[in-house]
Ligand SMILES: Nc1ncnc2c1ncn2[C@@H]1O[C@H](COP(=O)(O)OP(=O)(O)OP(=O)(O)O)[C@@H](O)[C@H]1O
């Protein structure tokens with residue numbers, strides 16, 4: 001039996017927050033080791049850490065920052081490019097201030113950011129896109145083009161840091177906006193500032209940047225990213241065993257709270273994403289709060305996730321052909337494409353239409369092809 005207090009402790013243990021120390025992190029040794037090499041041995045350069053949302057980028061960067069004594073900047077203001085630049089500059093000044101380096105410059109920069117942000121905001125009430133457009137003739141050049149002042153200050157801060165510390169590693173987290181174009185525009189605009197001797201910069205980025213980087217490299221051309229990023233580390237989804245370990249280590253000492261089958265379902269749902277695993281584990285407790293006092297077994301877990309996926313799929317307006325694929329694959333897991341096509345002709349459609357349905361289902365993420373066989377992706381296995 002688990003008491004109300006036990007349940008509260010469990011929910012707290014499963015809450016979503018980045019890991020701070022290596023002993024709380026499951027695996028990720030490869031990524032941490034590679035990033036540590038950059039921060040410790042590289043003389044300069046800009047490196048990316050790419051991975052899908054919730055896969056563990058901040059957690060890995062936290063560990064690297066603490067082990068390499070790197071400066072960690074976490075961007076929170078992300079409305080547009082200018083806001084991001086202001087935020088990054090402010091955080092650089094604050095970090096310098098915390099280190100007790102060039103206090104005068106740090107203070108000046110922080111004051112600059114606060115006053116300019118206010119000024120620009122007051123000038124752009126109701127006009128969020130084109131900042132310059134609303135600034136009138138009487139404004140100074142800094143007001144019209146605050147970017148330049150920002151670059152100048154960033155440059156001064158980096159010079160002060162290098163002067164005081166010999167070399168610096170700066171980690172910029174949360175630059176991973178959805179749109180990779182935005183990320184590249186920002187990087188391109190600050191590259192002349194951050195590419196300097198004795199400064200190593202590591203940035204978290206969306207997975208799409210990794211794909212582009214790899215394509216560039218394999219194409220062998222002098223591609224886009226080459227002059228912005230020296231290298232990229234990819235944080236892959238976690239294995240089933242690693243996901244289970246994350247859940248178990250979080251809920252320790254209540255390791256039997258989820259039975260083996262329930263853990264399997266949590267893992268299946270997560271598709272290798274630790275945030276998804278924590279989220280669905282929490283949801284299982286919340287949705288079954290009275291049953292949870294006896295722990296969560298496989299039967300409860302399956303039913304609960306099934307209900308939830310059903311609920312979600314209503315909002316997604318699953319079409320009849322999609323539903324057919326989902327149904328067939330839920331009883332024939334891992335079948336040949338031809339076999340699926342054969343089973344689907346029962347609805348009397350043209351072969352070409354059916355083939356396009358299958359491609360669409362793949363693109364939409366319902367199904368995946370493993371070793372030439374089609375099967376449902378993790379979350380959709382709870383559909384039927
Ligand atoms: N290797 C790991 N070991 C233990 N917990 C992990 C691990 N990786 C991620 N987590 C947990 O998963 C959740 C998501 O991790 P984190 O916030 O680091 O991901 P992220 O990639 O930075 O996400 P976002 O894209 O939203 O910034 C956190 O609750 C974190 O504690």
Ligand SMILES: [Mg+2]
Pocket residue numbers: 057058059173174
């Ligand atoms: Mg993060």
